[in-house]
Amino acid sequence: MNSLEYWNVGDDISVRDAFGRVLIHAAGLRDDFVLFDADVAGGTGAKPFVAAMPERVVQFGIAEQNMMAAAAGFAETGITPIVSTFAAFGTMRAHEQFRTAVAFAGRNVKLCCSHHGLDVGPDGPTAQALEDLATMRAIPDVTVISPADANEFMQAFLAVLDHKGPLYMRIGRSNTPVVTAADEPFEIGKAKRVREGKDITIIATGVMVSRALKAAEEMADKGIEARVVNLSTIKPLDGAEILAAAKDTGLIVTAEDHNIMGGMGSAVAEFVVENCPVPMKFVGVNDTFGKSGEHTDLPDHMGIGVNDIVKACNGLLSNKESSDAS
C-alpha cells in the first residue's frame, strides 16, 4: 500500500516538505519521471527523495542553464524530467533555455521551483523571485501553477505527472497554513472557490490564499461578505470562475506574492477588461525588490499582508458606495 499522507487543515507546513513526500509517493507508482537537481535538493525539499531513490535523480551541480537544456533532450527519450531549483535560477538564469529548448520544442519538462517571492524570507532579494509568474506565463504553451499549500501541492503534482507539455510550478519555502482538505480534487486549469461571498471577490494564489481567507473572516465581522477564489493555475486561466466573480460580486481584488506587474493579477485583469470589466485592485509587491526578514514579518512590511488585502477590498467597496450614492 503506497498511500500518501496529507496534512490537516490548519497545520503550518512548508510546501517543500510536500515536494519530497509526493516525489517518493509518485516514484513508487510510476517509473516515467526522474528528478533533475542542481545541488539544491536540501533547499527545494527534494532531499528525502534523493536519499531514498538516488537512481531516480540526475545531478547537474550548480549549472542551471545546462540542466534546463539537457531536460529538453532527456524528455524526448520518453522520461519526464522534474527540473528543480530555486525560482531565480530556474526561471531567470535558465529562462532562455526553458523558452527555446523546452517550450518552443514542446518538450514534456516540469520545472518545479522553490524560493519565490517574499516567502523566501531571510535569504533576501537575490533569491526572492518576484518575476517568475510574469516571465513564465509570457512563454507560449507553458502551463503555470502556484499551489496554495502543502496539500494542494501534492494533489497538483500528481496531476502534473499526467500532464503533457512544458510546465512551471512554484514550491513554497516557508511554513504556510494548510487550507486545502486532503480529499479535494485538483484539476489543472480549474480555480477553486474556497469561500462564498456576494460583496466582493478576492482572487488569490499561493501563500496569499490563506491570507485572503483571513482577510475575508475579518471583513465578515464587519458585515462584508467576500468571496475567495484560489487561482492555483495561472495559465491556462479559468475564465468561467473569473466571469462568475465579476458578475456575482462586481468587484475583484487579486492577491499574490509577486510583483504586481505581469503576474496573476495582470492575467486576471487581461481577462476581466476584455470580458467583464469591473473595478479591480492588485495586492502584490509594488514594483520593488524584496528584502531580508522573516517570512512572517515581510508581508506586512512589503504590502502583501492580510491588512493590505482588507484595505484593497475596503477601497473598492467605498469607491462603489460613493459612485452608487452620486
Next chain:
Amino acid sequence: MEELNLMDTNSLANDIRKLSLKSIHAARSGHPGGSFSIAEMLAILYFEEMNLRPDEPRWADRDRFILSKGHACPALYAALALKGYFPESDCLGLRKIESYLEGHPDVRTPGIDAASGSLGMGLSQGMGYAMGAKHQNKDFRTYVLLGDGDMQEGNTWEALMCAAHHDLDNLVAIYDANLLQGDDFVENQMNMHPMDEKIKSFGWNFIEIDGHDEDAIRTALKTAKTTKGKPTFVLANTVKGKGVSFMENIQFWHGSVTMTDEQLNDALAEL
C-alpha cells in the same frame, strides 16, 4: 519549380552545398559560409554513420543529431532532403511563411531533434539525449555539431563539464572550427586558443582532424564509438565557405546574405 540537377557532382558534400545554396538564394537570406564548412561532416553522419529512419523521423531508437550552430541549417535541410525526410524541392521554401523550414531549426521539421539557433544550448540538449539513453539502457548515439560561437557561450562549458562527469561515451561533440565568426575572425573577437588543452582538461577524449577530409571524419567517429567511459570531442578544422573560391574565408558570406543570380550560378559552377 526550378530544376535542381543535384546528383551530378559525385560528392554528397557538394550536393549538400548546391542544394543549400539554392535554398539561400531563393530565400534571399541565410548563412552560406557556415553551411559550407560542415558539408562533409553532414554527408558522413547522414549517409554512413547514423542509424535513422527517414520515414519515421521520431523513431525512439534513432541516433540523434543536433546542429547547435543552427544558422547553418540550410546545409542540414539539404542533407535531410537528400536522405529522404522531405522532397528536395521543399528546400526552396527556406525561411518562407508557407514553409516548415524555419530560418533556424524547429523540431516540427521532420528530422530535427532540437530547437537551435540561439548558440550554446545544443551540447546540453544532446547531453540530455545521451543521459536519457543511459537511463533506459538504449544504445542510440548522439552527435552535436558546434560552431565557434557555441564554444564562446558559457552554457557549452557547463555541458562539457557535465558530460565528462557523467561518463557519457554515447555522446560526440564535433566542433566546426572555421575560425571566422559573424563579424570577424575568432582570434580578434574572442580568442579560444588553445582548444585542445581545454577540452582534454575537461576529461573528454579529444581528436583533431581536417573537417573536409572524409576519411578522417570516418576514422574519428569510429574512434569515438570504441572509446568507453568518456565523451568524444572532435575538433574539425574547416574553411568557412569551403568549395566556392569567392566565398572561402570571407566574412561577408557568414550571412544573412542576399545572393544575386550571377553569384549563385558562379558558385554552382565551381561545385
